[in-house]
Amino acid sequence: MRLLIIRHADPDYSLDSLTPLGFKQATALGKYLKNIKIDKAFVSPLGRALKTAELGLKEKNMKATILPWLREFDASIDNPNGKHYCWDWPIDIWSKDPSFYSIDTWTNNPIMKESSDLKELLKERIDGLDSLLKEFGYVRDIRNYKVIKQSHDTVALFCHFGVGCVLLSHLINCSPMVLWHGFIATPSSITVINTEERKNGLASWRISRFGDISHLEKENIEESFAGRFCECFDDITRHD
Numbered sequence: 001m002r003l004l005i006i007r008h009a010d011p012d013y014s015l016d017s018l019t020p021l022g023f024k025q026a027t028a029l030g031k032y033l034k035n036i037k038i039d040k041a042f043v044s045p046l047g048r049a050l051k052t053a054e055l056g057l058k059e060k061n062m063k064a065t066i067l068p069w070l071r072e073f074d075a076s077i078d079n080p081n082g083k084h085y086c087w088d089w090p091i092d093i094w095s096k097d098p099s100f101y102s103i104d105t106w107t108n109n110p111i112m113k114e115s116s117d118l119k120e121l122l123k124e125r126i127d128g129l130d131s132l133l134k135e136f137g138y139v140r141d142i143r144n145y146k147v148i149k150q151s152h153d154t155v156a157l158f159c160h161f162g163v164g165c166v167l168l169s170h171l172i173n174c175s176p177m178v179l180w181h182g183f184i185a186t187p188s189s190i191t192v193i194n195t196e197e198r199k200n201g202l203a204s205w206r207i208s209r210f211g212d213i214s215h216l217e218k219e220n221i222e223e224s225f226a227g228r229f230c231e232c233f234d235d236i237t238r239h240d
Contacts, residue, residue, distance in 0.1 A: 001136055001195045001203075003171075004038070004156040005164045006056065007211075008048040009188040010224040016047035024221050025188035026055035032215035034059035036154075042132070043158040044070040052188065053158035064158055069128030072160040075118040077111055081240055086118070087162055087180035088229075090240060094177060106175040125166050138195065138203060143173050145195070145203045161185050161227050168193065171205040185211035187224040 010022030043053040043064035099105040137149030165179035192209040
């Protein structure tokens with residue numbers, strides 16, 4: 001089985017839609033996906049993801065089914081950066097806490113533990129993903145998945161960077177903090193993760209591509225900076 005985790009195109013957060021660049025990116029995505037096997041598609045209920053899915057599947061004459069748990073991971077915390085989401089922590093703070101590096105302990109950080117909804121919303125996303133995979137024959141078994149029915153289906157999930165990392169962290173059993181702060185899937189990018197059934201009846205997952213934007217490069221369309229920070233401190237790009 002294969003999952004395509006597709007981040008929405010360049011966002012206009014004020015309108016929960018896309019910027020002019022985002023519409024170009026989503027259209028280019030659609031041209032690319034036209035020739036890619038997709039058996040089923042699902043989408044976040046948020047506008048920027050809905051529009052990306054609409055344009056991304058237009059060439060295939062497909063529509064995505066809305067799954068509420070694919071919305072952005074909106075657990076509220078008192079992030080040291082002054083915001084209320086779980087990522088973009090100051091690097092000199094989060095990297096000093098060993099608990100953040102394990103899928104079993106990352107929610108044990110005092111700030112994470114004080115959140116009123118983190119564990120509830122995390123469980124919602126994990127349960128949603130496992131419920132979906134069960135429909136395709138894969139049942140969670142501690143760290144891996146029992147294969148009840150083998151599947152070569154490709155499923156596209158149009159969603160967001162934050163929640164995408166949560167889903168990936170569950171599949172490969174790593175802390176989402178490592179993905180949120182060590183990887184970036186820029187707008188309209190595609191991350192590909194596949195099952196590997198090396199032992200009959202037991203599957204694990206392996207990421208084969210992360211944040212692929214070859215569809216933008218092919219059309220000579222600008223990559224968005226959204227989600228990244230300045231390469232050098234003196235740059236005029238995004239700072240804390």
